[in-house]
Amino acid sequence: MSVVSRGLQSLTRREILRFVRRPYNTFLPPFITNILYFSVFGVILGDRISDIGGVPYIQFILPGLVVLGAVSNAFENASFSIFHGRWNEYIHEALTSPLAYWEMVVAYVVSSALRGILIGILIAGIGAAFTPVRTLANPFYAVAFLGVITTLFAAFGVIGGLVAEDFDHLTVLNQFILRPLVFFGGVFYSLDALSGVARTASYLNPMVYMVNGVRYGVIGVSDIQPDTSLVVLSGLTVAVLVVDVWLFKRGYGLTD
C-alpha cells in the first residue's frame, strides 16, 4: 500500500477541486492585479527607476511579485477553506472520518501550496509578457524556494483558519500581518536601498529571505546567500507543520 492513503487522496482532491472548479475566483483576481502591478511599477515607473544590480527594474520586481502572489494565495486558501468549513461545520465530514490528524493537515497544506504555485506560475507568465525573462537563472533554487515558501504559508494559513473566529479575522490576518511583511520584504526594492536600523530589521523579516531566494532562482540576483535561507525556511516550515498537526490533534477551533 502506498503512503498516500485513499482517504488522504480524497481530501486533497476535494480541496484542489474546490478552487479549480471556480476559476473566476481563483485565477482572475491575481491575473488582473498583476497586470496592474507590471504596468504601473514595471512599465510606467520602471523606466524612471535605474537598474538594480544590473537588472532592469521590471525584471527585478518580477520574482517579488511571484512570491507575493504565491504566498498570499497559499495562505488565503488554507485559512479560508478551513475557516469556511468550521463556519458551516462541514469540516466535520473530514473530522469524523478515519483520517489521521497529520493526513488532514497534509491535505490542506498540499492543496493550498499547489494553489500558491499555480498562481506563482501565472504571475511569472504575465511578467514574461511584459519583459523578456525567458530562462531561469538557477532553476533548482526557483523551484525549491517556491515549493518551500508556499508550503510554509499554507501551513501558517492552517493556523489562521483554526484560530479565526469570524470572517473579519481572516481579513485582519491578511491585511495587517501578511501585507506589511510582503511589502517590507524587498519585493519592490533592494536591501541596498536601506541603511542602518531599517536594513538590520529587514533581516528579521522572513519574507526578505523568500523574495531573495526566488529572485536568485529566476534572475540570478540576490541580497542574501540562498543556501542558508533555504535551510532556515525549510526548518521553519517543518516547525509550523508540527504546530498544525498538534492543533488538529488538540481539536483547537474544531471541537467543543
Place this chain on the structure above:
Amino acid sequence: MPPAIRTDDLVKEYGDVRALDGLSLSVPQGSFFGLLGPNGAGKTTFINTLVGLVRKTSGTAEVFGHDVEADYRDARDAIGLAPQEFNVDRFFPIREVLMHKAGYHGVGEDEAADRAAEALETVGLGGKAETRFDWLSGGMKRRFMLARAMVTDPDLLILDEPTAGVDVELRHDLWDVIRDLNDDGTTILLTTHYIEEAERLCDQVAIIDSGRKVTVATPDDLTERGTDLVTLTLDAAPTGTPAISADGIDSVAVDGSTVTLRANSGSEAVPIAVRQLEAAGHRVHDVDVSRTSLEDVFVDITRTGGDATDGSGGSVDPDTGDDGDAESPEVTL
C-alpha cells in the same frame, strides 16, 4: 464481542454546564437502541463525544472496543453519523459530497460512485444527485443526512433526530430503510422526540436527563411501569368517594357520577372495581380504560427525575428533575 458503544462515567463540562454527568451506557452489537431525553439532556453531546467532535472532560468511551481518543481512527471508521444539525459541504453537488465522504473512509473511487448512487436512490434523492445541498427542501436535507451516514457502510449507524421535518409517508420509508440495515446487522443508535418512533423501532431505550442515565429498558417494560387510567361512569353520583381497594390500584377520585382510578394494570382493576362498586350499591353504566403510552411514561420519568427508575438506573439524584426546565410539562415530543 465488545459492545458497539460502551461509556463509563463519561463527563462533559461546558464551563458551568455539566452536559454529561457521569454517563455509563452500553449498547450491544446489533441492537436498535433508542436514546431519549428532553431538550438539553445531553444526547447530542454524547454522540459527538464518540465521533470526536466533543472532547470529553473525563471518563471513557469505546466504540467496538476502540477507545475514541487512543484509537480514534478505528472508532470513527466504524461510525456513520446523521447529525442533528446540517453540516454538509456546500461546494459540491450531493453526489460528490457522498463520494468524498466514502473516500475519506478509504473507499476507492468507482466503489464510492456506486455507493453514492445507491445511497441517494435509497433515500429517494436519485433525481437530485447533481444538486447542491443548499437547494434541497428541508425534508430532502434530512434524508440526505441519512444517505451520507450510510455511504461508508458503517457498523454503527448513529441517527440524531433523523426524521425531524420529514413527511409521514417518507418517515415510514426511512424507518424501513433503517430497519433493513439493522436486520443486516448494523447497530443503530437513534435519538428522537417522536416517542412513537422509538416505540416502534427500538429494542432497547435509554432515557437520559441532565446528562445522567435515568433508565434503560425495552419499550414494553417501560410502558408496563406506567399507570393506566380507568374511568367508570355510574348511574347516579355517589355521596363521597366510594371505597375501592386492591393491590395495584393507586388512587380513586370522583367527579359527579364519574369515578376515576389509577392502576398499574387497567384490565385487572376493572373487574375488581366493578364488583366492589356494585357491592356498595352503585350501578356501573360505562367503563373506559386508557393505557399509558410510552409517551406518558417518558414525560413522567423525565419530570420526576426518575421515580420510575428501577435498579439498573444507577444513581439518580432525586432533586434533578424538581426544578428548572425539566419541570416544564411541554417536553417536546
